Amino acid sequence: MPRTSRVATRRFTWQLASFALVFGCWEIAGRWPVSAAFPPFSQTALAFLRMIADGSLPKAYLSTVQPLFIGVILCGIAGIGFGIGMGLSRAVEWSTLPILIILQAAPMAAIIPMITYIYGIGLTAKVLAVAFLATPVIVMNSYKGIRNTNPSLIQMCRAFLGTRSQEVVKIILPHAGALIFAGLRLGLAMGFIGVVIAELLITPTGVGDLITYHGSVADYPEMFAAVASIILAAAVTIHGLERLERRLFPLEVRGS
Amino acid sequence: MVSPDAIVEVRGVGKTYEGGVEALREVTTAFPWGKLCTLLGPSGCGKTTLLKIIGGLIPPTTGEVWVNGKKVDGPGPERAFVFQDFALLPWASVLRNVAFGLELRGVSKEQRAEVARKQIAEVGLAGFESSYPHQLSGGMRQRVGLARALAVDADIILMDEPFSSVDEQTRRKFQEDLLDLLRHREKTVIFVTHSIEEAAYLSDQIVLLSRRPGTVSRIIPLDIERGRRSPDEIRRDKNYLDTVDEIWRVLKQYVT
Numbered sequence: 001m002p003r004t005s006r007v008a009t010r011r012f013t014w015q016l017a018s019f020a021l022v023f024g025c026w027e028i029a030g031r032w033p034v035s036a037a038f039p040p041f042s043q044t045a046l047a048f049l050r051m052i053a054d055g056s057l058p059k060a061y062l063s064t065v066q067p068l069f070i071g072v073i074l075c076g077i078a079g080i081g082f083g084i085g086m087g088l089s090r091a092v093e094w095s096t097l098p099i100l101i102i103l104q105a106a107p108m109a110a111i112i113p114m115i116t117y118i119y120g121i122g123l124t125a126k127v128l129a130v131a132f133l134a135t136p137v138i139v140m141n142s143y144k145g146i147r148n149t150n151p152s153l154i155q156m157c158r159a160f161l162g163t164r165s166q167e168v169v170k171i172i173l174p175h176a177g178a179l180i181f182a183g184l185r186l187g188l189a190m191g192f193i194g195v196v197i198a199e200l201l202i203t204p205t206g207v208g209d210l211i212t213y214h215g216s217v218a219d220y221p222e223m224f225a226a227v228a229s230i231i232l233a234a235a236v237t238i239h240g241l242e243r244l245e246r247r248l249f250p251l252e253v254r255g256s
Numbered sequence: 257m258v259s260p261d262a263i264v265e266v267r268g269v270g271k272t273y274e275g276g277v278e279a280l281r282e283v284t285t286a287f288p289w290g291k292l293c294t295l296l297g298p299s300g301c302g303k304t305t306l307l308k309i310i311g312g313l314i315p316p317t318t319g320e321v322w323v324n325g326k327k328v329d330g331p332g333p334e335r336a337f338v339f340q341d342f343a344l345l346p347w348a349s350v351l352r353n354v355a356f357g358l359e360l361r362g363v364s365k366e367q368r369a370e371v372a373r374k375q376i377a378e379v380g381l382a383g384f385e386s387s388y389p390h391q392l393s394g395g396m397r398q399r400v401g402l403a404r405a406l407a408v409d410a411d412i413i414l415m416d417e418p419f420s421s422v423d424e425q426t427r428r429k430f431q432e433d434l435l436d437l438l439r440h441r442e443k444t445v446i447f448v449t450h451s452i453e454e455a456a457y458l459s460d461q462i463v464l465l466s467r468r469p470g471t472v473s474r475i476i477p478l479d480i481e482r483g484r485r486s487p488d489e490i491r492r493d494k495n496y497l498d499t500v501d502e503i504w505r506v507l508k509q510y511v512t
């Protein structure tokens with residue numbers, strides 16, 4: 001067997017073993033007679049399959065991804081735009097940076113009732129909740145990516161008679177590409193948090209509804225399956241984006 | 257005192273940075289056409305500042321620089337820069353990096369590729385056209401930087417400690433190759449270095465700067481018959497050895 005595939009097999013074995021260990025511990029802890037509200041892994045997994053079979057889980061996800069994607073795409077476009085603007089212009093930086101710092105520091109759960117107060121309980125409010133959480137990291141990453149451009153490359157561009165727009169297009173943006181993409185990935189991760197908070201605090205829909213409902217009627221395996229599924233969905237999506245990022249911007253050729 | 261064949265004239269140039277650090281004071285000197293001149297001085301004496309002022313990359317606080325009878329107010333097509341840290345685009349191939357100056361000037365893709373290929377071959381990097389900077393050694397990267405400067409066909413090449421981040425053996429080979437490359441070209445080179453041997457080996461004229469704030473301490477013309485002689489013969493030349501001694505006697509007083 002070639003070396004690389006042997007290494008890959010060994011890595012896969014270890015990954016499998018770590019999953020087995022975690023789920024095994026979960027199973028044992030669940031069978032410990034401490035709390036009836038903590039189901040073992042096996043029951044949770046079965047509940048998960050039941051919820052897929054009866055269509056409730058797919059339906060819930062269909063409604064959860066809507067505010068998530070709309071929110072992340074909207075603040076992806078606007079946030080990258082703002083971040084680039086802030087990086088390139090002192091005036092935009094001066095007027096926007098304080099707002100972002102406040103947004104980043106604000107406890108979201110406290111703002112959500114205000115969003116509901118103004119925008120009601122519909123899709124708009126949930127999109128806003130996602131946007132509030134995802135925007136700061138997207139903007140800040142784009143902004144920092146632009147700001148951290150290697151000054152020596154900018155000087156080189158000027159020395160070889162590059163114009164300001166060539167400087168932006170040929171040096172600054174490619175240089176910031178990797179950080180901007182990383183900002184989108186982190187923004188999506190924040191978006192997952194935002195959408196679940198919105199579904200728990202505003203109106204129970206989608207996955208938030210499954211968690212609240214099954215919790216209230218003491219279907220703990222179902223409730224845990226919903227919680228685990230959203231964690232799994234977020235982790236897999238973010239990891240996938242991270243791999244894409246590494247392929248698009250290999251460490252050796254990225255500027256920052 | 258300014259000779260009629262001077263291509264670059266520095267008249268009373270002083271530079272004080274924001275924060276009050278005075279890097280240069282009243283520097284007046286001239287660089288003759290077609291010669292290799294070195295700016296040599298103790299570290300922090302403003303050699304690089306002076307070179308960047310000549311290059312039009314930073315404005316002087318007082319005085320002015322004239323190139324080809326025109327006052328410098330920015331970078332120009334008759335000057336090309338070689339940077340201490342190479343300043344290569346990490347995401348671009350050797351070919352694109354070498355052609356970058358032409359790309360910024362709007363030269364067509366085929367035309368600039370042709371020029372770049374020729375320069376790449378001349379600096380001894382044929383076969384590495386599609387490599388990326390991270391795949392090259394420090395010495396090879398600086399060859400790319402040199403090829404980029406040669407590709408725009410400027411009369412004056414400004415080199416900012418080009419070999420300082422290259423190991424001793426590579427540096428010697430590079431110095432020899434540089435003399436070879438320049439032998440048949442009518443280029444004026446202004447070369448910043450802190451190495452006495454390097455200055456004596458390469459230059460037709462050495463401008464010695466004093467400690468900060470840098471002023472011209474002495475101008476030393478070199479009369480070493482290079483012609484067809486081997487590098488080792490030059491390094492054993494009596495004029496070469498005397499010059500090294502003389503420079504050291506002057507510089508010693510600045511070193512504490």
